[in-house]
Amino acid sequence: MEELKNNSGTIQYIVIRVGEEQYGIDIKYVDNIIHMCSITRVPKVAPYVKGVINVRGEVIPVMNIRTKMGLPEAEYTKNSRIVIIKSEQQGFVGLIVDAVKEVVTLEVDGIEKMSYDRNGKDMFVTGVGKHQGGLISLLDLNEVLAE
Amino acid sequence: MDVSQYLEIFLDETREHLQNLNTEILNLEQDPENEDTINEIFRAAHSLKGMAGTMGYKRMQALTHHMENVFSEVRNGTIKIKSHMIDILFQCLDALEEYTANIQENSDEGTNDNEALTKLLNDCLKTEEEETAAEAAVEETKQTEAPASSSEDKWNDIPLDDTQKHVLSEAIKQGRKVYGITVKVQESCILKAARAFLVFKAVEELGEIAISAPSAQDIEDEKFDLEFSIIVITDSTLEEVLGDIRSVSEIEGACGAEMTEFGGTQDQASQAKEEAPEEPKNVPAKEVPSEKAPAAAAAPAAAQGGAKHEKKAGGKAVGNRTVRVDIEKLDVLMNLVSELIIAKNSLVSAASQTGESNAAVDSQIEYLENVTTNLHESVMKVRMVPIESVVNKFPRMIRDLTKKLNKQMELHMSGEETELDRTVVDEIGDPLMHLLRNSADHGLESAEVRKERGKPEVGSIFLDAYQDGNNVIIEVKDDGNGIDVEKVKAKAIERGTITPDQALNMSDKEVIDLLFLPSFSTAKEVTDVSGRGVGLDVVKSKIEMLGGEVEVKTKLGEGSTWTIRLPLTLAIIQALMVEVGGEKYAISLNSVTTLENIAPSEVKLVQSEEVIHLRGSVIPLVRLNEVLDIESTRKEGENMIVAIVKKGDKLAGLVVDKLMGQQEIVIKSLGKFIGKSRLISGATILGDGEVALILDANVLI
Numbered sequence: 001m002e003e004l005k006n007n008s009g010t011i012q013y014i015v016i017r018v019g020e021e022q023y024g025i026d027i028k029y030v031d032n033i034i035h036m037c038s039i040t041r042v043p044k045v046a047p048y049v050k051g052v053i054n055v056r057g058e059v060i061p062v063m064n065i066r067t068k069m070g071l072p073e074a075e076y077t078k079n080s081r082i083v084i085i086k087s088e089q090q091g092f093v094g095l096i097v098d099a100v101k102e103v104v105t106l107e108v109d110g111i112e113k114m115s116y117d118r119n120g121k122d123m124f125v126t127g128v129g130k131h132q133g134g135l136i137s138l139l140d141l142n143e144v145l146a147e
Numbered sequence: 148m149d150v151s152q153y154l155e156i157f158l159d160e161t162r163e164h165l166q167n168l169n170t171e172i173l174n175l176e177q178d179p180e181n182e183d184t185i186n187e188i189f190r191a192a193h194s195l196k197g198m199a200g201t202m203g204y205k206r207m208q209a210l211t212h213h214m215e216n217v218f219s220e221v222r223n224g225t226i227k228i229k230s231h232m233i234d235i236l237f238q239c240l241d242a243l244e245e246y247t248a249n250i251q252e253n254s255d256e257g258t259n260d261n262e263a264l265t266k267l268l269n270d271c272l273k274t275e276e277e278e279t280a281a282e283a284a285v286e287e288t289k290q291t292e293a294p295a296s297s298s299e300d301k302w303n304d305i306p307l308d309d310t311q312k313h314v315l316s317e318a319i320k321q322g323r324k325v326y327g328i329t330v331k332v333q334e335s336c337i338l339k340a341a342r343a344f345l346v347f348k349a350v351e352e353l354g355e356i357a358i359s360a361p362s363a364q365d366i367e368d369e370k371f372d373l374e375f376s377i378i379v380i381t382d383s384t385l386e387e388v389l390g391d392i393r394s395v396s397e398i399e400g401a402c403g404a405e406m407t408e409f410g411g412t413q414d415q416a417s418q419a420k421e422e423a424p425e426e427p428k429n430v431p432a433k434e435v436p437s438e439k440a441p442a443a444a445a446a447p448a449a450a451q452g453g454a455k456h457e458k459k460a461g462g463k464a465v466g467n468r469t470v471r472v473d474i475e476k477l478d479v480l481m482n483l484v485s486e487l488i489i490a491k492n493s494l495v496s497a498a499s500q501t502g503e504s505n506a507a508v509d510s511q512i513e514y515l516e517n518v519t520t521n522l523h524e525s526v527m528k529v530r531m532v533p534i535e536s537v538v539n540k541f542p543r544m545i546r547d548l549t550k551k552l553n554k555q556m557e558l559h560m561s562g563e564e565t566e567l568d569r570t571v572v573d574e575i576g577d578p579l580m581h582l583l584r585n586s587a588d589h590g591l592e593s594a595e596v597r598k599e600r601g602k603p604e605v606g607s608i609f610l611d612a613y614q615d616g617n618n619v620i621i622e623v624k625d626d627g628n629g630i631d632v633e634k635v636k637a638k639a640i641e642r643g644t645i646t647p648d649q650a651l652n653m654s655d656k657e658v659i660d661l662l663f664l665p666s667f668s669t670a671k672e673v674t675d676v677s678g679r680g681v682g683l684d685v686v687k688s689k690i691e692m693l694g695g696e697v698e699v700k701t702k703l704g705e706g707s708t709w710t711i712r713l714p715l716t717l718a719i720i721q722a723l724m725v726e727v728g729g730e731k732y733a734i735s736l737n738s739v740t741t742l743e744n745i746a747p748s749e750v751k752l753v754q755s756e757e758v759i760h761l762r763g764s765v766i767p768l769v770r771l772n773e774v775l776d777i778e779s780t781r782k783e784g785e786n787m788i789v790a791i792v793k794k795g796d797k798l799a800g801l802v803v804d805k806l807m808g809q810q811e812i813v814i815k816s817l818g819k820f821i822g823k824s825r826l827i828s829g830a831t832i833l834g835d836g837e838v839a840l841i842l843d844a845n846v847l848i
Contacts, residue, residue, distance in 0.1 A: 038837055041730065041777075042817070044826060052818075052840075059818065059832065089819070090818070145820065
């Protein structure tokens with residue numbers, strides 16, 4: 001029992017930066033991380049959907065996580081990345097983030113569950129983890145990708 | 148023996164045979180005397196029996212065996228087809244289909260013995276047998292003579308044509324020996340074809356098999372009874388050959404003799420010379436009535452098979468010229484072709500970007516383009532199957548409906564050979580069935596009403612398929628009542644779908660389109676044939692899912708025509724590439740009729756909508772930049788480039804900024820996340836790696 005817990009006791013997260021805050025994405029949902037590329041606009045869709053891109057011959061929709069969180073749009077910089085998420089419900093979706101920082105391993109026990117109110121950007125967060133003195137908000141991808 | 152690996156093939160082939168039986172029995176109902184039909188049914192039933200037996204499905208085997216018995220008698224002329232027999236036969240087919248369905252689901256045929264059916268089948272035999280008892284007695288006496296001559300020297304009965312005779316006499320001239328051999332398989336043998344194959348193999352080690360009766364193909368398909376005959380060219384002695392044959396297990400015996408003159412052996416030369424050359428075909432035919440039903444199974448098939456194949460000199464095992472391929476493998480192939488076309492497009496765009504044109508590169512690219520286009524077409528053709536496999540079940544369905552609805556009707560089909568992509572064919576069956584049932588149930592009037600209206604009492608339903616450019620059109624037409632627009636309106640108002648005010652302003656066409664809304668059924672009573680309200684909307688959405696469209700034209704009192712238009716292929720299309728506000732879009736070239744250059748002064752306003760007059764028709768204008776929410780790059784006052792697109796007989800003019808030319812594009816989905824955008828039907832990857840969206844012109848019209 002003790003051993004089982006140890007095996008499943010850690011989760012790896014990819015840490016991204018959006019604005020001044022850092023967020024963690026469970027690595028098992030991440031298919032790929034690519035540099036910014038040319039995005040083809042799709043008309044008549046939600047404002048956070050930026051369009052579609054070509055990743056290795058597949059057409060993949062991309063969304064801007066800033067817009068989704070209600071933050072003002074920012075210029076893309078050389079640090080901007082597209083994190084390709086593979087979701088069971090939505091298939092492949094690209095998330096535009098301000099930067100991808102590192103991969104961290106967090107103890108499940110060390111994660112604090114969030115009880116959030118359903119407005120503002122907190123609603124996309126399931127919990128908060130601590131890493132080297134900093135706080136990482138863990139993203140709830142189902143909420144991020146939900147319409 | 149483990150037969151599970153053959154299960155798929157078994158199921159496929161069983162379905163084919165059942166379909167075949169359905170069709171042929173329907174033919175038989177029209178023409179009970181037709182010998183070809185009877186033979187075909189007999190053969191199908193016999194193959195089914197053999198297959199079921201091999202796979203160990205005893206009940207299925209037993210039922211087909213009884214069916215075969217009946218047909219054997221029919222073929223011998225001892226009994227005649229009567230209408231009640233047709234019904235029994237259809238019930239048998241249903242029972243067989245049930246077995247097949249059971250087998251597919253849990254690899255077991257189930258426990259239904261269908262004793263009642265078996266009894267009915269046997270009754271057919273009995274009543275007729277009594278009637279023809281006298282006749283049968285005569286047959287019996289004949290029987291005693293025939294086998295005596297047949298079992299020993301059957302090789303003499305093998306019909307030889309001139310080429311074969313020539314081949315044999317050449318062999319003798321070269322000092323080789325020619326033997327006629329008849330091999331008998333033990334009655335208990337389960338895999339006769341396999342044993343025969345071993346015999347063939349053994350003989351081929353010593354020499355070559357010049358001719359076999361039944362043909363190699365028929366033997367392979369187990370279309371023979373317990374015996375088969377071969378003519379062998381070899382350097383070995385007769386004893387060696389016979390010895391090797393007898394060493395194959397489950398072979399009861401083999402006998403043979405040397406042949407020096409084609410058509411007969413030395414010993415029996417006198418007899419053979421008289422009979423064999425003149426009427427070789429008659430000999431096996433004569434045996435037919437003499438032997439009892441199941442045993443006779445193979446002989447006629449053999450005679451037929453032999454006759455059919457005798458022209459193929461050499462008579463070596465002729466392999467089937469078709470291959471069964473899993474559709475998934477074809478999907479993979481199609482994807483690879485798609486990738487290749489994208490790569491080719493990239494190459495074209497890379498070559499044009501270097502600036503200087505290189506004649507050698509250009510001509511090679513042109514060649515490559517040629518190859519990829521042909522490759523695409525070939526793969527597409529491989530995926531195409533005739534719609535026959537789907538529409539063949541409809542005559543039976545209409546026949547059943549005739550009885551169920553108590554209406555007289557006939558189905559006339561044409562264009563069954565029209566081909567469509569396999570995926571489309573798999574999906575189109577249900578919508579078509581629905582439209583046909585709809586015509587039968589709602590469309591056609593009862594016989595009395597038809598008589599009053601001066602129409603023939605038997606209603607007609609037509610199913611016509613044909614290719615029209617890059618589309619395939621399937622029409623379901625009836626000469627029934629047509630759609631009563633007023634009734635539809637009343638129903639829609641009653642259901643609250645539309646308000647009475649709306650109803651006043653609706654055109655007939657708009658009213659008819661209401662039928663395609665979910666849960667809309669105008670049948671006064673719900674029958675189990677159609678009219679449960681799950682219907683036309685499902686038909687429509689299914690056809691749209693396949694990239695097609697459905698339309699209906701109707702005239703009250705005269706009938707309706709439902710027209711389904713389907714694209715030939717789903718994955719790769721020819722597109723017109725245009726630019727709007729600096730963005731690239733693709734429009735299926737299929738829907739584009741012409742390209743026009745229009746001066747701004749030619750644009751008129753009708754009911755505050757922009758239209759243009761073009762060759763006598765008024766065409767509404769759609770400014771794509773407005774639809775797509777983007778600034779046009781065209782300067783004020785400049786001429787407009789307009790692509791005229793059509794949907795059915797409606798036209799619209801799409802205003803674009805720039806034309807970029809025609810290109811073969813691979814359709815990709817936008818992904819679930821963006822969902823089905825009405826305006827955009829998909830995306831494609833251009834030569835430079837960028838993504839361009841595909842506009843669905845049909846939505847804009």
